[in-house]
Amino acid sequence: MLGNFTYCNPTKIHFGPDALDSLGGELAKYGKNVLLVYGGGSIKKNGIYDSIIKILENSGKNVTELGGVMPNPTSDKLIEGVKVARENKIDFILAVGGGSVCDYSKAVSVSVNCNEDPWEKYFIRFEEPTCDIVPVGCVLTMVGTGSEMNGGSVITNHHQKLKIGHVFGEEVFPKFAVLNPEFTFSVPQYQMVSGIYDIMSHILEQYFSGEDDNTSDYIMEGMLRSLIHSADAAVKNPRDYEARSNIMWTATWALNTFVAMGKTTDWEVHMLGQAVAAHTDATHGMTLAAVSMPYYRLIMPYGLKKFARYAKAVWDVRPEGKSDGQIAAEGLDRMEAWMKSIGLVMNITELGANESMLDGIVKSTLIMEGGYKVLTRDDVRAILKASL
Amino acid sequence: MLGNFTYCNPTKIHFGPDALDSLGGELAKYGKNVLLVYGGGSIKKNGIYDSIIKILENSGKNVTELGGVMPNPTSDKLIEGVKVARENKIDFILAVGGGSVCDYSKAVSVSVNCNEDPWEKYFIRFEEPTCDIVPVGCVLTMVGTGSEMNGGSVITNHHQKLKIGHVFGEEVFPKFAVLNPEFTFSVPQYQMVSGIYDIMSHILEQYFSGEDDNTSDYIMEGMLRSLIHSADAAVKNPRDYEARSNIMWTATWALNTFVAMGKTTDWEVHMLGQAVAAHTDATHGMTLAAVSMPYYRLIMPYGLKKFARYAKAVWDVRPEGKSDGQIAAEGLDRMEAWMKSIGLVMNITELGANESMLDGIVKSTLIMEGGYKVLTRDDVRAILKASL
Numbered sequence: 001m002l003g004n005f006t007y008c009n010p011t012k013i014h015f016g017p018d019a020l021d022s023l024g025g026e027l028a029k030y031g032k033n034v035l036l037v038y039g040g041g042s043i044k045k046n047g048i049y050d051s052i053i054k055i056l057e058n059s060g061k062n063v064t065e066l067g068g069v070m071p072n073p074t075s076d077k078l079i080e081g082v083k084v085a086r087e088n089k090i091d092f093i094l095a096v097g098g099g100s101v102c103d104y105s106k107a108v109s110v111s112v113n114c115n116e117d118p119w120e121k122y123f124i125r126f127e128e129p130t131c132d133i134v135p136v137g138c139v140l141t142m143v144g145t146g147s148e149m150n151g152g153s154v155i156t157n158h159h160q161k162l163k164i165g166h167v168f169g170e171e172v173f174p175k176f177a178v179l180n181p182e183f184t185f186s187v188p189q190y191q192m193v194s195g196i197y198d199i200m201s202h203i204l205e206q207y208f209s210g211e212d213d214n215t216s217d218y219i220m221e222g223m224l225r226s227l228i229h230s231a232d233a234a235v236k237n238p239r240d241y242e243a244r245s246n247i248m249w250t251a252t253w254a255l256n257t258f259v260a261m262g263k264t265t266d267w268e269v270h271m272l273g274q275a276v277a278a279h280t281d282a283t284h285g286m287t288l289a290a291v292s293m294p295y296y297r298l299i300m301p302y303g304l305k306k307f308a309r310y311a312k313a314v315w316d317v318r319p320e321g322k323s324d325g326q327i328a329a330e331g332l333d334r335m336e337a338w339m340k341s342i343g344l345v346m347n348i349t350e351l352g353a354n355e356s357m358l359d360g361i362v363k364s365t366l367i368m369e370g371g372y373k374v375l376t377r378d379d380v381r382a383i384l385k386a387s388l
Numbered sequence: 389m390l391g392n393f394t395y396c397n398p399t400k401i402h403f404g405p406d407a408l409d410s411l412g413g414e415l416a417k418y419g420k421n422v423l424l425v426y427g428g429g430s431i432k433k434n435g436i437y438d439s440i441i442k443i444l445e446n447s448g449k450n451v452t453e454l455g456g457v458m459p460n461p462t463s464d465k466l467i468e469g470v471k472v473a474r475e476n477k478i479d480f481i482l483a484v485g486g487g488s489v490c491d492y493s494k495a496v497s498v499s500v501n502c503n504e505d506p507w508e509k510y511f512i513r514f515e516e517p518t519c520d521i522v523p524v525g526c527v528l529t530m531v532g533t534g535s536e537m538n539g540g541s542v543i544t545n546h547h548q549k550l551k552i553g554h555v556f557g558e559e560v561f562p563k564f565a566v567l568n569p570e571f572t573f574s575v576p577q578y579q580m581v582s583g584i585y586d587i588m589s590h591i592l593e594q595y596f597s598g599e600d601d602n603t604s605d606y607i608m609e610g611m612l613r614s615l616i617h618s619a620d621a622a623v624k625n626p627r628d629y630e631a632r633s634n635i636m637w638t639a640t641w642a643l644n645t646f647v648a649m650g651k652t653t654d655w656e657v658h659m660l661g662q663a664v665a666a667h668t669d670a671t672h673g674m675t676l677a678a679v680s681m682p683y684y685r686l687i688m689p690y691g692l693k694k695f696a697r698y699a700k701a702v703w704d705v706r707p708e709g710k711s712d713g714q715i716a717a718e719g720l721d722r723m724e725a726w727m728k729s730i731g732l733v734m735n736i737t738e739l740g741a742n743e744s745m746l747d748g749i750v751k752s753t754l755i756m757e758g759g760y761k762v763l764t765r766d767d768v769r770a771i772l773k774a775s776l
Contacts, residue, residue: 002569002633004404009397015650016392181390215614215634219641222610226603245390245650246603253607262403262633 001212002262009256011149012176015249017241019180020051020139026176027059030135031091034061035084037105039069039097046186048141052096064088069097071284072156072163072277073104075119081108082118085134093136095174098195099145099284102138106153106172109134123155123164129172138177142187143248144195144285146202146255148177156278161364163274179252181245185238192238193342194285196231196247200224201269201288202254207310208296208303209264209370216259221313223250223259228314228338235342266371269295272383275364282351289344290351293336294386298379300328303372307331348387358384389600390650397644399537400564403637405629407568408439408527414564415447418523419479422449423472425493427457427485434574436529440484452476457485459672460544460551460665461492463507469496470506473522481524483562486583487533487672490526494541494560497522511543511552517560526565530575531636532583532673534590534643536565544666549752551662567640569633573626580626581730582673584619584635588612589657589676590642596687596694597652597758604647609701611638611647616702616726623730654759657683660771663752670739677732678739681724682774686767688716691760695719736775746772 014022027034034056043049056063066084069077085093085108095105111118113131121127138148145152151168184192207220227250233243253259272295273287280287300307308324311317311331319327336346345351353361358381365380373379402410415422422444431437444451454472457465473481473496483493499506501519509515526536533540539556572580595608615638621631641647660683661675668675688695696712699705699719707715724734733739741749746769753768761767 001630002403002637004406006400006402006410008400012394012396014394015390018392022394213617213630213634215611215618215638218610218614218617219607220610221613222606222608223603225609226606229601229606230603242389242601246601249390249650250603262637 002214005262007257007261008170009149009173009258010170011173011256013149013179013252014176015179017180017182019178020055022176023052023055023139023178024059026137027056027061027092027094032060032062033064033089033091035064035066035088035090035093035108037066037069037081037093037095037097037101037108039067039071039101041067042186043096043141046183048096048139048183052094052139056094064090069101069104071100072281073100073107075123075155075157077104078107078111078118078155082111085112090134093134094139095136096139096141098140098142099147102136102140102147102174103145103153103155105136105138106147106151106168106174107155109136110168110172119155119157122153122166123157126166128169133171136174138174139183140177140179140248141183142191142195143184143251144198146199146251148174148179149252149256152255154274161278161360163278165270165274179248181241181248184244184248189235189238189343191283192234193231193344194283194289195251196227196234196285196342197289197339197344198285199227199247199251199254201285201292203227203259205266205269206260206263208299208306208372209266211305214263216261216263220259223254224314226250231342264370266368268368268371268375271366271368272380275361276348276351276353278364279357279361280348280352286345286351287348289339290346290348290387291383293332293339293346294383296332298383299371299373300332301325304328306372348384353388355388390602393650395645395649396558397537397561397646398558399561399644401537401567401640402564403567405568405570407566408443410564411440411443411527411566412447414525415444415449415480415482420448420450421452421477421479423452423454423476423478423481423496425454425457425469425481425483425485425489425496427455427459427489429455430574431484431529436484436527436571440482440527444482452478457489457492459488460669461488461495463511463543463545465492466495466499466506466543470499473500478522481522482527483524484527484529486528486530487535490524490528490535490562491533491541491543493524493526494535494539494556494562495543497524498556498560507543507545510541510554511545511550514554516557521559524562526562527571528565528567528636529571530579530583531572531639532586534587534639536562536567537640537644540643542662549666549748551666553658553662567636569629569636572632572636577623577626577731579671580622581619581732582671582677583639584615584622584673584730585677585727585732586673587615587635587639587642589673589680591615591647593654593657594648594651595698596684596691596760597654599693600651602651604649604651608647611642612702614638619730652758654756656756656759656763659754659756660768663749664736664739664741666752667745667749668736668740674733674739675736677727678734678736678775679771681720681727681734682771684720686771687759687761688720689713692716694760736772741776743776
């Protein structure tokens with residue numbers, strides 16, 4: 001049931017092979033001092049860095065570079081970025097990279113003009129910005145998080161062994177995002193399928209919640225079918241533009257608030273995955289993949305109708321002569337087989353976790369209340385053990 | 389294939405039973421002189437008018453009323469609205485009603501500060517606004533057109549027997565829209581199902597175009613399944629909030645530019661329906677329903693693969709042992725049976741058309757190029773004849 005909600009998503013998307021041509025026009029709307037944020041430097045190898053530097057120069061900007069944003073951006077790196085932004089009187093932040101770079105840039109943007117410790121303010125106390133926000137724009141080179149069209153920002157604190165996300169309001173959304181599917185062609189297979197599962201998990205964690213009959217659920221079933229189909233094609237041929245463009249666009253819409261409107265949502269898989277990452281620093285989507293099957297098998301009996309619907313609508317399970325339990329289980333079996341077929345990591349051992357870490361990971365896992373079963377700490381332990 | 393496009397939809401949506409509570413806050417952002425636009429006066433019977441007048445008074449606005457906007461708003465009425473808006477130095481237009489009232493308000497908004505004849509400028513020469521646009525907000529009381537979150541405006545010129553739509557850019561989109569599904573409970577059944585078919589046609593006219601494998605097509609299949617399901621429930625019980633809320637939200641997303649991004653689209657059914665309306669003044673959705681089946685049966689052989697996909701994905705046609713042609717035909721048969729079951733008008737005779745009007749309607753029909761077959765004038769005549 002679609003109850004009360006407010007929807008507003010002002011991010012402008014420039015999509016397609018020529019999307020970067022729009023960057024100059026967008027930059028013209030903002031001030032002279034630009035902070036160029038990026039990750040490990042892959043953009044210097046594939047030519048994207050050079051193209052962007054040229055556009056920045058032609059736009060007459062003073063550019064301060066801030067590279068080295070790690071896959072799970074840290075609270076220490078956040079402090080560094082805030083310092084650099086302040087010293088260079090930054091007017092605009094241009095994030096070039098994947099979800100980590102976008103997430104990180106948003107965290108910097110709400111912290112530059114704020115005197116408090118940003119980790120404590122935003123990720124422990126979950127407060128809203130009370131200072132001027134520095135506008136952010138994104139050039140996306142890796143797909144999955146949807147960070148290019150939402151207010152999400154996930155930061156990891158290694159001292160506290162916590163990886164926590166804050167979902168900011170529309171004033172923190174990127175002002176624009178440049179989405180060229182060709183920029184994702186050179187992403188390594190491991191990162192590509194990790195991103196694909198991040199997208200899938202975003203959809204599933206909004207889908208597996210509530211007993212209502214919501215148009216968003218039908219839309220998510222369509223998104224999932226498209227994602228599975230395009231993932232298969234992209235795994236076969238990473239330079240399949242049609243597949244990569246569909247995956248890129250699905251990623252954006254899987255987590256730009258649209259399909260969550262008026263619905264309850266779960267997010268426990270993200271909480272489990274983020275706890276694993278806080279202890280292993282493993283790739284985000286892989287942490288989600290590794291905990292998903294034990295989680296869904298544990299909660300399936302509590303949301304049987306929806307799991308049976310999922311099996312039929314997404315995995316083409318024929319229902320004739322079967323109970324809902326059988327249909328639902330068959331759907332999850334097909335999902336698991338598909339996950340393996342595209343090369344997802346299906347256990348946390350492979351991600352660097354081991355028995356001795358379990359206590360810590362259990363403790364780091366936030367318990368959400370929107371799913372079909374509110375987990376106990378014992379449930380969390382059982383899921384993680386099943387994933388060892 | 390998702391090629392180059394720019395997506396931006398800044399309209400803020402307030403949805404749900406309490407949505408009208410947001411109106412005061414929205415009005416505070418705009419000037420004092422408000423033009424209150426509405427239709428035939430049903431809002432005075434169901435209490436919505438009184439609620440809105442109270443909010444406008446509490447907001448300290450000077451209100452000028454402009455009622456009597458007809459279901460197919462005319463170019464003459466547009467001239468009247470522009471005159472009233474100028475005389476009262478209008479700062480903001482509040483549209484309260486269905487798609488016609490929203491469409492009309494947008495047409496006024498781009499014409500108030502423009503010295504040219506708006507019909508000639510926007511609907512004959514398809515020019516863009518070159519003057520200050522008066523901002524528009526909508527309170528929706530009838531569902532179908534999607535006008536609450538797009539730049540579309542359709543105006544009818546009875547002198548020229550033309551009904552023409554102009555799709556304006558995001559600067560003309562309503563600044564906000566109040567969507568309370570309960571406001572639609574009292575819409576008569578005929579108008580409700582007409583609106584439902586308008587939604588369906590919007591989706592189908594974007595779906596039945598192109599040979600590519602696009603994530604938007606999967607999303608549209610989900611939307612269609614939800615719409616069919618909710619329509620059945622709403623026909624049974626018009627006060628079914630879940631059904632009405634799903635229909636309302638689907639209507640918005642069926643035509644707010646999202647699912648058209650990067651795709652080709654058709655729109656020939658709208659061109660046929662609008663030509664029928666220009667000669668009969670019939671209800672919009674019914675004109676689309678009346679011409680759809682002959683149109684789709686005529687173009688089906690040219691887009692067989694997509695029609696077969698549609699039959700399977702939306703109408704659950706089992707493909708075993710059947711040719712694509714059989715599958716596709718079975719899908720259209722099921723669609724036709726469903727259309728009749730919810731009470732749609734299936735021929736133009738019932739809408740007031742007759743043999744003697746055919747020449748005129750054929751002449752008024754614009755020919756589009758995005759569908760599976762570009763119609764000849766003879767095709768247009770054959771479709772209309774089959775619908776007599």
